[in-house]
Amino acid sequence: MAKTAQHPVLVIMGVSGSGKSTVAGLLAGRLGWDLAEGDDLHPESNVAKMHAGQPLTDEDRWPWLESIADWIRAHTEAGAPGVVTCSALKKRYRDILRGEGVVFVFLEGSRDKISDRLASRHGHFMPPALLESQFEALEAPTADENFIALSVSATPAEEAQEIITRLNLDAADARP
Ligand SMILES: Nc1ncnc2c1ncn2[C@@H]1O[C@H](COP(=O)(O)OP(=O)(O)OP(=O)(O)O)[C@@H](O)[C@H]1O
Numbered sequence: 266m267a268k269t270a271q272h273p274v275l276v277i278m279g280v281s282g283s284g285k286s287t288v289a290g291l292l293a294g295r296l297g298w299d300l301a302e303g304d305d306l307h308p309e310s311n312v313a314k315m316h317a318g319q320p321l322t323d324e325d326r327w328p329w330l331e332s333i334a335d336w337i338r339a340h341t342e343a344g345a346p347g348v349v350t351c352s353a354l355k356k357r358y359r360d361i362l363r364g365e366g367v368v369f370v371f372l373e374g375s376r377d378k379i380s381d382r383l384a385s386r387h388g389h390f391m392p393p394a395l396l397e398s399q400f401e402a403l404e405a406p407t408a409d410e411n412f413i414a415l416s417v418s419a420t421p422a423e424e425a426q427e428i429i430t431r432l433n434l435d436a437a438d439a440r441p
């Protein structure tokens with residue numbers, strides 16, 4: 266079971282199209298917590314690369330992960346709860362993000378299901394063809410990581426509620 270700090274930062278993780286932005290937006294709104302969209306913290310060159318249909322390499326991802334880690338640390342050090350989206354596909358990526366108060370929320374779904382979602386999503390720089398590379402890179406969190414996993418078969422509102430319930434976030438928010 267994941268450990269929830271008094272003022273946690275939730276990292277909503279999973280492959281492209283798993284629903285990170287959707288559920289993070291709902292959660293931050295419901296809880297009144299700060300929200301950061303990991304996609305907005307990519308260097309321009311990373312966005313251009315994905316847009317051109319090329320998967321990112323580890324080297325491409327390091328500076329992006331550092332920016333997200335900075336956002337997380339600014340919050341945990343200030344005792345301010347928050348929600349941030351980040352694919353965080355590999356364990357060594359999560360090593361950069363993890364720390365006191367950080368909980369990973371892994372949105373888990375099949376290739377077929379997520380591929381269907383991406384096929385009907387429009388106006389996003391990430392091409393659906395990159396999904397395969399996302400699954401290839403994915404290393405699901407393991408028992409030694411502070412995380413919960415959620416199947417992406419519910420509605421966004423149900424997913425947000427499940428996260429709040431399982432992490433006892435109403436109570437976390439109510440604590441002084
Ligand atoms: N629980 C859900 N049920 C049905 N559709 C969903 C659900 N969650 C998200 N979607 C839809 O699936 C698509 C992908 O969701 P979203 O953009 O939130 O994923 P993401 O993980 O943030 O993707 P990316 O990493 O590429 O930014 C969107 O069109 C969204 O409306």
Ligand SMILES: O=C(O)[C@H](O)[C@@H](O)[C@H](O)[C@H](O)CO
Pocket residue numbers: 280281282303304321326352353354391399
């Ligand atoms: O690690 C990665 O390959 C990238 O971060 C992608 O996952 C995108 O940021 C995003 O999820 C697509 O919109």
